[in-house]
Amino acid sequence: MSKRIGMEIALAAAEAVALCRPEVIAAYPITPNTHIPEHLSDIVADGRLDAEFICVESEHTALSACCGASGAGARAFTATSSQGLAYMTEIVPIASAMRLPIVMIIGNRALSGPINIWNDQSDVMYQRDAGWISMFANNGQEVIDMAIQSFKIAEHRDVLLPVNLNLDGFQLTHVVEPMEMPDQAEVDSFLPSFKPLATLHPDKAVSMGTLGLPDIFNEAMEAKDEVLKNSRKVILDVWKEWKQKFGRTYEPIEACKMKGAEIAFLSMGSMGETAEVAVDELRKQGVPVGLLKLRLWRPFPFQELKKAVKGVKVLVVLDRAVSFGGPGGPAFSEVRSALYNEPDKPFVMNEIIGLGGRDVRVEDFVKIIEKAQKALKTKPKEDYEIYGVRGS
Amino acid sequence: MVEIRWHGRGGQGAVTSVEMFALTAIEEGKFAQGFPSFGPERRGAPVAAFNRVDNKRIKVRSGIYKPDVVVVLDPSLMSTVNVVEGLKPDGILIVNTVESPAEIGKKTGFKGTIATVDAAHIAREELGVPITNTTMLGALMRATKLVKIESAEVPLKNRFGRLAPRNVKAMTRAYKELKISKAA
Numbered sequence: 121m122s123k124r125i126g127m128e129i130a131l132a133a134a135e136a137v138a139l140c141r142p143e144v145i146a147a148y149p150i151t152p153n154t155h156i157p158e159h160l161s162d163i164v165a166d167g168r169l170d171a172e173f174i175c176v177e178s179e180h181t182a183l184s185a186c187c188g189a190s191g192a193g194a195r196a197f198t199a200t201s202s203q204g205l206a207y208m209t210e211i212v213p214i215a216s217a218m219r220l221p222i223v224m225i226i227g228n229r230a231l232s233g234p235i236n237i238w239n240d241q242s243d244v245m246y247q248r249d250a251g252w253i254s255m256f257a258n259n260g261q262e263v264i265d266m267a268i269q270s271f272k273i274a275e276h277r278d279v280l281l282p283v284n285l286n287l288d289g290f291q292l293t294h295v296v297e298p299m300e301m302p303d304q305a306e307v308d309s310f311l312p313s314f315k316p317l318a319t320l321h322p323d324k325a326v327s328m329g330t331l332g333l334p335d336i337f338n339e340a341m342e343a344k345d346e347v348l349k350n351s352r353k354v355i356l357d358v359w360k361e362w363k364q365k366f367g368r369t370y371e372p373i374e375a376c377k378m379k380g381a382e383i384a385f386l387s388m389g390s391m392g393e394t395a396e397v398a399v400d401e402l403r404k405q406g407v408p409v410g411l412l413k414l415r416l417w418r419p420f421p422f423q424e425l426k427k428a429v430k431g432v433k434v435l436v437v438l439d440r441a442v443s444f445g446g447p448g449g450p451a452f453s454e455v456r457s458a459l460y461n462e463p464d465k466p467f468v469m470n471e472i473i474g475l476g477g478r479d480v481r482v483e484d485f486v487k488i489i490e491k492a493q494k495a496l497k498t499k500p501k502e503d504y505e506i507y508g509v510r511g512s
Numbered sequence: 513m514v515e516i517r518w519h520g521r522g523g524q525g526a527v528t529s530v531e532m533f534a535l536t537a538i539e540e541g542k543f544a545q546g547f548p549s550f551g552p553e554r555r556g557a558p559v560a561a562f563n564r565v566d567n568k569r570i571k572v573r574s575g576i577y578k579p580d581v582v583v584v585l586d587p588s589l590m591s592t593v594n595v596v597e598g599l600k601p602d603g604i605l606i607v608n609t610v611e612s613p614a615e616i617g618k619k620t621g622f623k624g625t626i627a628t629v630d631a632a633h634i635a636r637e638e639l640g641v642p643i644t645n646t647t648m649l650g651a652l653m654r655a656t657k658l659v660k661i662e663s664a665e666v667p668l669k670n671r672f673g674r675l676a677p678r679n680v681k682a683m684t685r686a687y688k689e690l691k692i693s694k695a696a
Binding site: 124125126128152237238239290291292294295296297298390391393394396397477479480481482 | 546547548570572577
């Protein structure tokens, strides 16, 4: 039976990961994800989890160790943030190319510089094209649920890809709140043990991560793209099963108050919860506004997006990262591009907000809606704005 | 929804206070958040920590700027930090101090409800150290009646183990010894 608990979300994430019985955990602490591996090391030291906890000397080694462990057939887990993820970068696309179903939790934090330990999503956006499944949680409950789902998705025979699960640093990692924690039997019945297709073993030699010459490289990239796209079906199946077993709904894009919405926000991560409060208030005042929470970042949910924006006149994409010198924030670029060939597409505008821990408040969404209402008539030319910049 | 801001100094356990208060409310089946002012903390430097409590799921994830309640763990902060900043006019200010509510009202200019207790004295007697975070939980519970004091026993026991009974006693004394006045 699931149990209602009060706990810091980072600790709850560690508890949820422990319920998945990972066999190897390799991590290096970095704010704000630190409490996740720290608590897992406690759980291992207390004998509650039979796993190899490898205290590595860097994040590059953390992910390398996970690759080795996963290649040898172990269920492997790591967690990091910001510069730690950046330091892993060399290994990130290798893990997906080698089809290793590693699960990584990212406590999202701004990339330096200037040095900043606070939340935005620039760290994971840096890894956008690495071939991992990438998902966002909005609250503590979703962190627990999606951590467990992640292993099942990653290890499915039709997938065998690493997953990164994103939760906003501090805004989620450091908050104590109530959550439902499944018990061991429930997780065991949902998540079978990892059965790898091929494993590294001294008695039965295989090679992983070999050289790919030009004559096979296009094909290898095509295969990697195909398998990531095809993971969509497994992701949807896993979420359907989760709904049946645990009663909580997960969708690639979640719609809030979208019925009759002329203006809609599209958000990723925890600010969607604050946006929901703003949308509720605005709806009470008769403003036809709705909210789309983008949960599945890779593979990108094109079908669901096209369906979700039907009837919307202005779509405000909220990004928590900048693409310097580019067309707008990363989510905005994807969304606008996805809708480009649609006959009845909304006007898409972009607000880049909440960078490096800048607080995002209910009234900020109200102000953005006022701007969107104007944009409905004027269709402004500028593609994006970094919201709330002083002196602008 | 009730929003609470705690003021303390790094090392005085303001973060533990918000954790214990959130867990107490959750223990009662309520919904609550407890979170620190995000970022690094220096021992002795002024810090803030926050709670939200409600009977339904709390969605807002921004900071707290207009609290209903302010709790001050260390009276020396009153001369360096504007502890009543944004505090709602009909809100509650709770201070660990030897001074009376009327004196605190004069010092801060706050015209809402003011409650004071010499939590440092209680903590020194019950815990042997002037760390007032668990003691002031009792003051907050009495002044706000948001949770029952008994509900804090489980989270305190989980957190403090064999030291829990002394923390419960300090908390209970503050609950009883709190002086509340509806100023102005």
